[in-house]
Amino acid sequence: xxxxGFIGLGNMGGPMAxxxxxxxxxxxxxxxxxxxxxxAVEAGAAAAASAQVAAADKxxxxxxxxAGQHVEAVxxxxxxxxxxxxxxxxVIDSSTIAPETARKVAAVAAEKGITFLDAPVSGxxxxxxxxTLTFICGGDDAGFExxxxxxxxxxxxxxxxxxxxxxxxxxICNNMLLAILMSGTCEALALGVKNGLDxxxxxxxMKQSSGGNWALNVYNPWPGVxxxxxxxxxxxxxxxxxxxxxDLGLAFDNAIKNxxxxxxxxxxxxxxxxxxxxxxxxxxxxxxQRLFLExxx
Ligand code: NAD
Numbered sequence: 001x002x003x004x005g006f007i008g009l010g011n012m013g014g015p016m017a018x019x020x021x022x023x024x025x026x027x028x029x030x031x032x033x034x035x036x037x038x039x040a041v042e043a044g045a046a047a048a049a050s051a052q053v054a055a056a057d058k059x060x061x062x063x064x065x066x067a068g069q070h071v072e073a074v075x076x077x078x079x080x081x082x083x084x085x086x087x088x089x090x091v092i093d094s095s096t097i098a099p100e101t102a103r104k105v106a107a108v109a110a111e112k113g114i115t116f117l118d119a120p121v122s123g124x125x126x127x128x129x130x131x132t133l134t135f136i137c138g139g140d141d142a143g144f145e146x147x148x149x150x151x152x153x154x155x156x157x158x159x160x161x162x163x164x165x166x167x168x169x170x171x172i173c174n175n176m177l178l179a180i181l182m183s184g185t186c187e188a189l190a191l192g193v194k195n196g197l198d199x200x201x202x203x204x205x206m207k208q209s210s211g212g213n214w215a216l217n218v219y220n221p222w223p224g225v226x227x228x229x230x231x232x233x234x235x236x237x238x239x240x241x242x243x244x245x246x247d248l249g250l251a252f253d254n255a256i257k258n259x260x261x262x263x264x265x266x267x268x269x270x271x272x273x274x275x276x277x278x279x280x281x282x283x284x285x286x287x288x289q290r291l292f293l294e295x296x297x
Contacts (some may be wrong), residue, residue, distance in 0.1 A: 001025050002150060005055040006045070006062045007074060008095070009036040012121070013064030015128040016094070016154045018043035020062075022131075023153030030054035055081050060090045060150055067246060068097035075105045087113040090146050094135070096120045096243075098250050099165035099172070100257075102138065106164035115143040118164060119151065120171035124239050132156040136174075138167035172254060175247040178214070179268040183288055185215040189222050190292035200225045221286035230284030238284030245272050245281070 001024045006017040009031040020027050021044040029040040030048045037047045048054035051074055055061045061081065065071050071093055075082050082105075085091065091114055093102065102118035109116035117139035127133040133155035137144050144160045151158050161170040188211065192202040199222040207216040220226035223234075230238035248269035255262040275291050 002059045003057070004028070004060045004062060004150065005030075005048070005051075005058040006040075006064070007031070007051045007054055008064040008066075008070075009033070009040050010064065010066070011125050012094075012128045014039055014043075015125070016062075016064060016133070017045055019128075019131045019154045020150070021045055025150070025153065028054045028058070050079075051081060052079060052084055055085060055089075057086070058089060060092065060147075061085065062092045062150075063095060065093075065095045067095070068101040071095050071097050071101060071105065076108060082108050082112060082114070085112070085114055089114055090143065090150075091116045092119050092147055092150070093117070094119045094121050096171055096175075096247055096250070097168060098253065099138075099168040102168045103165040106139070115139070115146065116164065117143045117147050118167040119147065120167055121155065122171065122174060123155070125237065128154070135159065136161050136167045136170045138162055138164050138169075140164075168250075169254070172247060172251045175244065176251040176262065176265040176268065179244055179248055179272060179285070180264045181213045182215045182219075182221060182286060183268050183271050185211075185213060186221050186286075186289040186292050189289070193222075215286070219286055221289040223289075229286070231286050231289065235280075235283040235287035238286070240281065241272060241276050241283055241285050241287065242281040244285040245269070245276055248272055 003026045006027055006029045009029055017027055017029050017040050027045040028048050029045045030051050031037050041047050106116040117137050119135045119137045121133040121135055123133040131154055134157040135151045135155045137160050148158055161167050189199050193199050203216055203220055203225050219229050221231050223231045251265050252269055275288050280287055
């Protein structure tokens with residue numbers, strides 16, 4: 001079992017760190033929020049007074065931070081971890097950030113002889129709690145093999161997408177497709193209901209037909225059609241519109257840099273931006289359904 005430093009104990013990082021404790025690892029944690037630290041201590045982790053202290057003398061350091069600027073600050077900032085970590089440390093960043101930010105941190109790590117892996121996740125807060133996340137890794141083979149037994153404690157599917165940054169590219173592609181699928185599903189449901197169809201009946205028909213997709217299978221956006229999903233609790237919890245917007249922004253920036261055409265992704269980005277501007281940023285992303293209703297906010 002490994003000594004692990006875990007930094008960033010939010011909706012995702014909190015349960016992920018708790019699962020590492022359950023898997024038998026010795027976990028030292030840090031977060032700017034005292035409440036988040038207290039929760040992790042209740043789950044069996046040891047609290048540290050700073051990121052540097054949490055990361056000191058550990059075999060592995062994991063970060064789960066909101067966005068690229070936080071990751072850069074923690075690793076490359078004035079007191080950044082890249083100045084204090086030992087060469088033996090395996091560094092895993094599971095935040096969703098731009099591929100070039102991941103490559104920038106990886107390049108500094110390589111100069112210092114430190115192994116770095118970008119390992120963003122899919123599966124949401126439910127997957128983080130259940131320990132069933134999908135990890136999408138970018139880095140070299142040796143780093144990936146070192147990380148696998150640790151990631152096993154938090155996830156079910158562990159993929160190696162390619163070299164540094166490849167995990168972030170795959171994650172961005174996946175979430176762009178998810179945004180397109182969710183918006184399309186909402187549009188189709190709204191059209192059917194406008195024609196007098198029952199949304200549950202229409203959902204079942206499309207699920208069993210060529211329009212079937214993940215949103216219809218496990219995350220139906222129409223209130224009351226499926227139990228236990230955000231749509232059935234006023235879109236509370238789940239994967240926030242603001243986070244989806246962040247990921248679609250990453251896809252957009254990436255497409256511009258690579259001169260790739262993403263007309264559907266760009267449309268989805270604009271739909272989710274409009275939805276956020278209307279005050280829905282902290283609702284689950286399936287609330288985009290409301291944009292297709294006449295009394296939408
Ligand atoms: P969150 O905002 O709930 O948690 C982030 C945590 O990082 C907070 O507790 C914050 O206090 C802490 N933090 C920020 N700066 C820090 C610093 N310098 N030092 C220590 N702690 C710091 O976010 P989240 O929902 O847990 O998401 C984390 C990452 O995972 C994001 O990149 C997100 O895009 C990605 N993600 C989220 C989901 C989801 O469903 N929430 C799913 C997949 C991926």
